[in-house]
Amino acid sequence: MAATTSLTGWRRRLVALVTGAVSAAAMPPFGVAWILFLTLPILVLLLDGVARASARRRRVVGALSIGWWFGFGYFLAGLWWIGSAFLVEAEAFAWMIPFAVAGLPAGLALFYGAGAGFAMTLWQPGPGRIVALAVGLSGAEWLRGHVLTGFPWNGLGYALAADDALMQAASLVGVYGLALLSVLFFASSAAVVRDGALVRGREVLGPAAALLLLLGMAIWGSARLGDPPASDTTSVPIRIVQPSIDQADKWKPELATTVFETYLSLTEEPASDGGARPDGLVVIWPETAVPFLLSEAPVAVEAIADSLPPGGRLLTGAVRVERNPEAVNGADYFNSILQVAPDGHLSTLYDKVHLVPFGEFLPFQDLVERIGLEQLTQLPGGFSAGVERTSLQVEGLPPFSPLICYEIVFPGAALNDADRPAWILNVTNDAWFGLTPGPYQHLLQARVRAVEEGVPVIRAANTGVSAVIDANGRVVSRLGLGESGIIDAALPAVAPPTLYARAGDGPFWAAVVLAFILLVLSRQRISRRRKD
DSSP states (O other): OHHHHTOOHHHHHHHHHHHHHHHGGGSTTTOOGGGHHHHHHHHHHHHHHHHTOSSHHHHHHHHHHHHHHHHHHHHHHHHGGGGGGGGTTHHHHGGGHHIIIIIHHHHHHHHHHHHHHHHHHTOOTTTHHHHHHHHHHHHHHHHHTTGGGOOOTTOGGGGGGGSHHHHTTHHHHHHHHHHHHHHHHHTGGGGGEETTEEOOSGGGHHHHHHHHHHHHHHHHHHHHHHSOOSSOOOSOEEEEEEOOOOHHHHTOGGGHHHHHHHHHHHHHSOOTTSSOOOTTOEEEEOTTOSSSOGGGOHHHHHHHHHHSOTTOEEEEEEEEEEEOTTSGGGEEEEEEEEEEOTTOOEEEEEEOSSOOBTTTBOTTHHHHHHTTOOOTTOOTTOOOOOSOOOOBOOTTSOOEEEEEGGGGGSTTOSSOGGGOOSEEEEEEOGGGGOSSHHHHHHHHHHHHHHHHHTOOEEEEESSSOEEEEOTTSOEEEEEOTTOOEEEEEEOOOOOOOOHHHHHTTHHHHHHHHHHHHHHHHHHHHHHHHHHO
8 A cells, every 4th residue: 555655756657547447347248347446546545645745836736647547547448449430341440540549538637637636736635635536536437527528438436236226226316326326435545545554443434334325225225226117018019120230231232132132021020928919119310320312212112011911110320411502422421210101101209419529510610521531331421410418209209308329428418308208218329339238338328328318118129139128227138239139028117216317416416515515614724724
């Protein structure tokens, strides 16, 4: 412990980097949350080392550096799989892999650096510094989810969400609140270390209180999971189609017919129990399912209608086009959800609102394209964003909130509070990332959205992981990554609005402000004692 606190220079930065990288094991598919009991206390000890500096500026700058190196290691180890997307069309994008794999973690690490630097302004002996770090890092997580359209992927709160019972706390404080609790819990053992040595006395009360709170959360969460459903399961039968089509093959013109026929074949399969498909079946295809414009392929739309059982309908992700003489190539393109009704009528339900930077559009598009860059979709001008997200009313279905791909990773934005839906439809195409941790991480975030809002999630993914998720975040049915097949299930029941659904991040910010006030008062008290 003393050796960790006394590290300086490149050795301190190296330990911070490695500690952050090891911390990524807390995220899916590993979910080894207990590793943070080792890594976050080390982060505290490293910050203790810079807290010894005489000048406040040196302390804050040192904390910024440690936080950045910790964050860089964490995001590098947790998000390396993003580089897989640049291999789909390697001849065009492989040269960008180093910039994506290292550049994104470097940028995200700035938030952890800022969080550690802020924590250093409130640093103090004993348990108070654990609280300061929790405030700094959880506040940084919130900023990371909002600044420059946000990218809240792999927040520290998801470490607690790896356990179904502990995940239930998201219904109260959301994933940012879980981040605050995660740092408090996992870093709590550092409270019994002072000046690199173990101390005895009141310092043990902090870790004991943290563990008791963790135990209480587990007991409460287990009880919540044991409660009966809020209402009877609806009678709406759902079929999720997961074709598992490789992204490199999906858009090859010579394979377009094969791709489409794969979808039709899975749609026409008998029910999972071997019986006939029920009338009124709602079939769901994933994001941008077919490699052509359905609106310009009436024969394909007719084939879809013929593949459905009586009264059945299809909800599918698809590229949609609107002719616009002022747009690039004379058209605006949207990443959309379309419906094929029982009578074969094709209609637009939703256009994606929150687009993926560099994937679906380029920031400063005109300027960046002039220097030869383009988004992964290779669509000149990029996709256009939809106007708003509202609950959709489709005949025969309870109202639902549509979310395409990574729109589901944003806490508090999964549905319209003024028009509460009965379920969330999430269509995605994680085939860009192959058989990597990315799809598993995406699935966990969808599960936490279900818990936060008390709303079940139906998730259709091209290569997986497709799933039916109940309002408590439990996976009722799933298809594994890389599998081809169908899920036949009933739509799970919606739960009453949770505290998070009603108050959003209010409880989280209330806890942060209260902790900040207590830390300031504690520092003032310590300062007066030193003067006396």
